[in-house]
Amino acid sequence: MRPLLYNHAMRFSHTLVLIAALALSGCNGKSSDVSAEGIPSPTPFQPQGSAESDPLFSAPAPTPLNLPTTTPIPTEIVILPETLPEGVDVNSFAISGALNPLTGLPPADPSLLNRRPMAIKVANYPRYMRPQSGLTLADQVFEYYIEDGLTRFIAVFYGNDSEWVGPVRSGRYFDEHIQRMYQAYLVFKFADPRELDYFKASDFAKFLVTPTNGLCPPFHFLPERINTVEEYNNSYFDTVRWKDCVTNNGMDNNHPYIRNGYYSDAAPAGDLPGTKINTYYSVDSYHYWEYNSNLHLYYRYQEINDSRDGEDEFAPLVDRVTGAQVGASNVIVLFVTHTFANAYDEDDEVFQIDLTGSGEAYVFRDGVGILAKWYRTNRDQPLLLTTLGGSPIYMRPGITFYEVIGSRSYVDQGDGEWSFRHDWP
Template sequence: MKKPLYTLILLALLMTACGMAAPAATPTPTELILPTATPPPLPQTQTPTLTPTATPSYPPEGYGPSNFPTDVDPLTGLKVTNPALLERRPLAIKVSNLPRYVRPQWGLSLADIVYEYYTEEGTTRFIALFYGQDAEMVGPIRSARFFDVNIIRGYKAAFAFGSAYVVEMNRLLNAEFANRLVLEGASSPLTRYDPNGTNDLVVNTADLSAFITQKGIENGRQNLDGMSFKLDPQAGGQAVSHIYARYSAAIYNRWDYDPTTGKYLRFSDTVDDVDNHNEQYAQLTDRLTNQPIAFDNVVVLFVTHEVYSTDSHGNKIYDILFSGLGTG
């Protein structure tokens, strides 16, 4: 019998237009805590410097949800440096988050959108969408889960991943997008990189897109209408200075708002916290760019997770229901 439970998905939008300018009246900052015990005071930590960038000229009516200009990324609402990149499919890439030695990962700071979601045994993984800019290296790439189907289908993306358990692989291979799945192989753009004896699987997004085209798969601009973007925050909102999300004793994180840059900075767990009283964090950076992981918007979605079955090791396999109405 399937057992529904409710948990959260973190959706981080790296380069969206919202939140780049302060409203006329700034509310008192608060903390958003999801779902965890009251967090300890924030420690003093040494963090990389994130350089503020100039706010681009932006129409007051914003962009979207349709009729985006040809040089505006419909996943971010911002003009791109190279509009030719928008004449292709988005690229979805599965990225590891545990064990902790996989951090910092490569390429996350260059993604348009990153989803973090629960997998099993108290862990999470990322699925990152690259569209408006390329990354020379993304990884470490890991295995797929049922949830990834929603992202591939919703964004009409090609999908690079490491493997999948048999029931999850069957769902991927039997989907209408099966020809857009990219695994490691003789002619694959996915390669091994072994700087510290970890034998990581990585990919260059430009090579990944070219590979899709070489396979004869339609790789032109897709209809990605649906999102709306405005520069000014929505009236009546409440400013949030910290967001805490706890998945388990092994995976917990927080996002700190940086008023200088208008971005949320990611801090991740550094030790297991079994009793909820010893959370310790380090700022997450990008191993490719050496820049902090910083997002203009962080969206938290509460969705139903159903136990679909168990794998050969007894781990629960979850099916995340990602359609219909819900709380965010």
């Protein structure tokens, strides 16, 4: 098997032992950029008999979360993976209505799980429309590169509601992956004609939600910004009123079968600390997450100026609705192929981000960094994260935040601080 990270040297503050077949090259204490392409491909794996035999999970097996005794537990339903590389120790995915499968926590209201999730586009730029609304109430959030050095969020709401989510901005091809994985309504404010026409011609067209001149769908303006922010940066979605909108119009709001994730409060027995995570998309878009060991959360700090003069400036990223700083129980960095369909799309940076198959990943929870693999085992189910040995990785119950970067991105780490630099072919 080829070395774990082979293109450049990686700086470690202590000995890393993952599995005996994986060897590190160039560990000479000197820090430098490392290509993420060097993590082994999906095959061959060195299968482990169970998660307990994986070095990462040398601690006792996680115990189930305590559930309210009044919560009914329906008959278990099982989803079989459609594709799974040999050596990955997962045979089927169970479904249970007792917990929110996207957080591992009880929903704010059990009845919320009887609906279809909503995947809502949320702007991160221009900076003057911050703070955003609703990010701390989402179950899972994906951030990805759009164009011109900027990023955007797509936030999945299932177990919580928010009267204000946004500002809602335009769609991208990547959003199809999130819509399909969560079988969600895709909420966005229009798109480039190439992408919008593609969406309208797709088999998920009935799940597209865009503004109209009426009250349904429930888009609305933030009153205090009406005179200071242009309309296209002042459009918010109301997930509470969406229920009535769907019911009154006879739309499909039946809850989909979404597999349970792997969750545990028990911290993994990892060798690599991960207490600060820097992600650099461009001179205009960069941020970091810092771990709070008392609250078991990573808190987000966002750039407030570009770094063209060489100076990085940050401030806490705050949710206008809750007043809380955006935080996550799990931060997952996904390495994903970015391409263009043609020269026209390349000129406009209209990306095809291929979140199918599998790829490299890094999982951060409880102050630990885990080298991982992501798998799209089913077209209509969330991603599976495993160790390099093929055992499922248990997430901490709570919000999960995904950072999507190019497959040729670089990573450097030392003393618990990790730095990722987005790059694509």
